[in-house]
Amino acid sequence: METLTSFGNGLLVALEPANLLYCFVGVFLGTFIGVLPGIGSMAAISMILPLTFYLEPTSALVMIAGVYYGAEYGGSIASILMNIPGTPSSSITCIDGYPMAREGRAGIALFTSAIASFGGGIAGMIVMALLAPALAGLALNFGPTEYFAVILLGLVAASAVSNGNPIKGIAMVVAGLMLGTVGVDITTGAERFTMGIPELRDGVHLVIIAMGLFGVGELIVSIRANASGAHQNEIDYAKFYPTKAEWKSMFAPILRGSGIGSFIGALPGTGQTVASAVAYAVEKKVSPNRARFGKGAIEGVAVPEAANNSATQTAFIPTLTLGVPGSASMALVIGALMMYGIVPGPRLLVDHSDLFWGLVASFLIGNVLLLILNIPLIGLWVRLLKIPYRYMYPTIIVLICVGVYSLNNNVFDVWLTLVFGWVGYLMRLFRFEPAPFLLGFVLGPMMEEQLRRAMLLSRGDATVFLTRPISGTLIAITALLLAYAVYSAVKQRRARLNASAITEQ
């Protein structure tokens, strides 16, 4: 009950004309930035950060948040239309979104993405409103053992992200993991695989991998494919609105995606990319339509979008209530708050409840604004496909280069992206999928860090993973999942053998 009153107060704060304006500016800017491949929300937030210092803290936070989740709306547009992720976390949307566009269902895909993003955003907001203190409390009980268990579970669940040959999928996960080790090791300070290049000391940035493998790689493939002037994707203008059956099939994935996304987003340090990947993988296992995944299933667009939008909202929970940033963009938010003398922490809910609830209410307003903004614009975005490739592709390359450069103001990063573009192209030639690579790259180092830290803290006692209640439960679930996977694989094999035996007869 008290939550509703607080939310009501927050709504009053968020509906003040100034905050409304900044919310609008934020989400609009965010969507626009999200659509542009390469330039992600972090670049946008760094750019508007100096501006926010002249504003009230609530307005500033509302605007920055608007940019942050607005970018997740826009990111899927480029993924669906061009198979190039607008933000790293929309890489997963490429997998089903682009095939839908190739079938001429780009409008439906964009519509689905908008609805799913809205659903995810609202779910994330509800989670934040109801569960913020509880989740913060839960996160406080999360030590390295629990993190390791969650990430392990995520990795096992996400082993289904690969569409093709499972051996190739595993190879890609391992390759991603290996690339993730490049840089200075956190636990010992030793340099791994930096080959004497100082820029590699901090490792390879996620944006570089996402833009290089998915973005530039895709561009090279398309250039080859379209060199002969082959067709551009057909657009069916009439088909924007999904059929009733399609609406129905969207509903459950959005719920599942939001659930997984909210949870993973609330864990500091995990991020939206992980959320969308894990949600996609789980959906693939659970959905009745799983055969269509990878070829243009509507669920395959709805789930990652719902997940990454809800993860974006709940990412504010650890940032505001614990002061632990989940990502670089969240670190910017904390920095901005500190300029106002607001120290993020458990006291924030109490001392600055206007700020917190104003922000939560602004999520509602922002998401509604985004829905209103995006749906009519679908026609416009789809028309983007009609721009001849010879104008569009060089523009995209420039945008990617600029976006990657804006990470560290370092040209080396741009060269590295181009290198990964070639790697991505080669991978596609030999039918290796980039998605599991991305997952191994993100989850591998996290898992290693938490594992070694847990061992350090337990003074070398490995049983701590099983004796601590939360991690013990999670590991048990993982073991069950693995057992089930092995069991169903064996069953499938037996069924196939039986079937071939029967046909022989």
Added chain:
Amino acid sequence: MKHILAIGTATLLLATPVQAEPGKWTDEPVRIVVTFPPGGTSDLIARVLAQYFESEYGQKAVVDNRPGAGGTVAADFVAEQGPDGTTLILGNNAPFTIAPTQFEELPYDPMGDFTHIAYLGASTPALFVQPSSGITSIEDYIARANGDGITYGSSGVGSITHILGQAVDVALEIEQIHVPYQGSAPAIQDFRAGVLEAYYDMVALNGDLITEGETQPIALAAPERSPLFPDIPTFRELGHDIVIENWTGVSAPAGMDPEMVKTINDTIGAIMQMEPVIEQLAKFGIAHTPMTSEEFTAFVEGTITTWAPLIRAAKVNG
């Protein structure tokens, strides 16, 4: 008598150094390079400076973040610019004190390639332990470390908190178990989850935790007790001379005109005296001490020599 008076006055007048007034030193916009990503303390201080350069003296300034490789990427970049006053770096111990010892090959010379203009201030780290551990004094801490052993979190290998941990190991003749994190925030998180027994972090950033009783400070690595936390004893007064401060300052490429150096130093000095700036910096736990450029240069050089053995010990032990 009149002669003496006249000669005396003349001598006094001659002895007065040339006063460079605070004010803008170049018509070009100035870029303040920061060694860390946006949002960190260095970055926020740079933004405060840039804001006041412009509002008080009309000197346009922008912040340029060039994070990476422990601050060396930013320092390398600045070393290669010209000393015309358009490029400054918000220096701190990362590129100037720690990097010279930590990395065998540095693309720049921390003293020779830079003009060290002005000292801003320093924040100090302290040792914190779990309130439930029953450790309230340094003697308890030593006893625990020698008994069951004690784990401590730092903000990373080679970071100032790690170096402090090393210094404590050496001075107290104990062996703590070092658990590195990426920054102090995750360390504090594990601490509050109850799995980490102790950590080192800037005292100013832990004010809330201290008041709520969530963390127990043991000692501060400052020359004197902090006015904001008068109850925390310093290592020095407990008999262990450990002073490790996270200093910040402004530097520029080598060879800058001494007039310009003095102008910038005076401008910064004037800004540091302003009430709102003092308040702002206090939130980061930084208090300003005025220093001339020569004093600052000597200070930086001093830190390299004083910290070198500690850094080497930290590197070896990891």
